[in-house]
Amino acid sequence: MRLFVAIQLSDEMKKALVACMHDLKKQGVEGNYVPAQNLHLTLAFIGEYDDPAKVKQVIESVPLPQFRLSLSEKGNFGNLLWAGVKGNQKLKTYVKELRGALRAAGIPVDEDKFVPHITLIRKAAAKKAYQAHLPKAEMTVKKVSLMKSEMKNGKMVYREM
DSSP states (O other), X not given: OEEEEEEEOOHHHHHHHHHHHHHHXXXXXXXXXXXXXXXXXXEXXXXXXXXXXXXXXXXXXXXXXXXXXXXXXXXXXXXXXXXXXXXXXXXXXXXXXXXXXXXXXXXXXXXXXXXXXXXXXXXEEOSSOOOOOOOOOXXXXXXXXXXXXXXXXXXXXXXXX
């Protein structure tokens, strides 16, 4: 099964991101828009791994400090458009400790530098210049979730384990 560790977003945060995506659509930005229920912030991508119980044990062993998550800049990785979050030392430290603990337990974790972002559109394309207007939104993070991603009827579905 395909696994990742993520922060589930509050309804307020999802509403702000959906408003931004509607605005981009109105400006003619095409691509694969992420459905509201799939919006999240990935902390550690594990990929194919068949022992979710082991992953959960590791997650529970790393203390999560409570912190505020606020939308800030927007950006892209090639044609992937995302919303960023304000620089957050507690978040960065937690991700470093979480990924280290997962590796120490022999669980494969992506080695990419952690750039906190929420994917909005995959394969984004526009015929003319556009502006991504990111509304102000923030939430308090109190937990992280082990997520499973799978294809159902041609759509990617994320489910908390």
